[in-house]
Amino acid sequence: MHAMNTAPRSEVDAADVNQSVPQIQFSSVTKMYGSVPAVRDLSLTVRRGEFLTILGPSGSGKTTTLMLLAGFEAPSSGDIMIAGHSVASVPSYRRDQGIVFQSYALFPHLTVARNLEFPLEMRGMAPDQRKVRVARMLERVHLGEFGGRMPSQLSGGQQQRVALARALIADPPFLLLDEPLGALDRNLREQMQIEMKSLHKEFGITTVCVTHDQEEALTLSDRIVVMRAGRVEQIDTPEALYDRPTSCFVAKFLGEANILEDALLLARVDNAPQIGTFAMIRPERISVLPKTAEWAQTDQRQYVAGAVDDMIFAGPLRKYHVRVGNNVLIVREHVAADQPVFQPGEEVCLTWLRSDIRFVSP
Template identity: 70%
Template sequence: MSHLEQSSTSPQIEFRNVTKMYGSVAAVKDLSMSVGRGEFLTILGPSGSGKTTALMLLAGFAMPTKGDILISGKSMAEVPSYRRDQGIVFQNYALFPHLTVRRNLEFPLEMRGVNATKRAKRVDSILARVHLSDFGHRMPSQLSGGQQQRIALARALVADPPILLLDEPLGALDRNLREQMQIEIKNLHREMRKTTICVTHDQEEALTLSDRIVVMRSGHIEQTGAPETLYDRPATRFVANFLGEANFLASLGTKVCADEDQPPHTVAMIRPERVSIASASDPGHTGAERFQSVTGKVEDMIYAGSLRKYNVRVGGNLLIVREHVASGKQVFAPEDEVKLNWLRSDVRFVAE
């Protein structure tokens, strides 16, 4: 287990040895991490990993069994959720169905005692920022999923809170809308620089949005780092598998070669897109000492528009190859004998 290293910016949020018990079950265990001011941090993990519990503890909807949570150096132990000055976006948006869009956005300002003139000005500003200036009179049921998501974001931001919490914010959207909203959220964060904590199980979402990612498993932090670091150099088999697809190079019938010495209690791994596929009769690469080649038999070929995915049997292992579809590339079918090549420098070693 590795704890979240200090951000390069001053910490705005700190978890200090936080444990949350539900009966005899620890939803989070001795969780310590910090989030820098203006940082976009995503907590990523499967169901039951503790990621949502961590967010609910930060929001004040649950209280730690042990440990403490600090915001700007102040303990939140005695601070109720409604006094924590955070904007929250839930997966189901939680818009008031009986209120217009404008009234949905005015509500949190009313609760803070903002006068009518300032409320109207602030609502106009935030509607313009999410590109929905003409939708203030509509009811939530008259909006598309993407529009409801934008209004939910606008409501979370309308009171200008210093911290934004996102709970599976794009889970209810289809793929195209998710991709559009990822860009919108990223642009909003770049513009407003809110300290943002996002919880998701969607690896692509985490990689796209985050300055840093925390991967959780069974209530603790498995690994943390920049998206590129976690994807390119996962510390454990779990992280390698959860953050994308991974080939574990065991039972190939040949020794795995790499530029690094293999540490004890690790397994060699390579990402599918780092493996190239060719006919078994292909002469191979120039500079062969930089590459490793193995032969195998294609078991499946899956066409996915811009990509082809091959499952290739090599010895006692099934390796995945992902390559971009391009004119002139040879296409292989099940039972074809093929050669797989990869750079030795692309091999990584991860803890079992």
């Protein structure tokens, strides 16, 4: 266990974080529950100072991966390295890490200040140093006046801040987040996403987060791992994953996607599709025009005629379902003044840049 320092990590070495140095490594890790593999041959590197999110549906293996990293589960085969040392057989209580659970797991019988002080006390920090660190951390998470309250006297967002503060206060080398914002309503989730991003930037701590919330993953992450059936489907930056998914699964799981199966929709695309792939385009890359608009196929743009099946108003967005031949395409546009609104049954024209087409595997 490393020696404690009374200054936050951001004041000690955040500026010296080397993004290229691996801090966590999974090497061919498999976890079996009986005859069922929850994680299959997982190899993954987490860079020092990185915010990496593991994203996937229920049963994809994302939570099991986090439990393996936390030491709550042991791999059936393979190895897990932290800072170059194997921890595959090291129990959780011997790993120096911060953890935030979806339920927050605050001690209900301790005040907010005592919740934050407890991990410092367990590490042998002197009482006067503990008080200084707790006061500083409470101010950092905007709870300076709440140290004497019990967890039950706090809102969900305030409890989340306490849980994050408690995980960070002992200056761990890495932080694990298990569906950290899942218990909050939408507005609070958005506020906490901003707060978590700010905390990560300030402390520079390596963070591994598990979530099923695509928006949360896109907002917070330096890189995202998309898992499916215990395996890594794709790993990349949020921008690259969204714009250049490699499979139908990733394209549809990370946002909405139109899979273009009708040859009519693929006339003169920029790049011929590889055998065994499907053409895909994001809904916001398609524009909807009146049927009477003048248009003609060009080298840059594709135009097709269709009819509106449905129109959905969602505040700042308007979504259309447009039938083109045997396909129903989703179109998503931002609501603007003097914008034409098309009703179900109305004939329209759809257009998109040919360069916006992507090809994905099944």
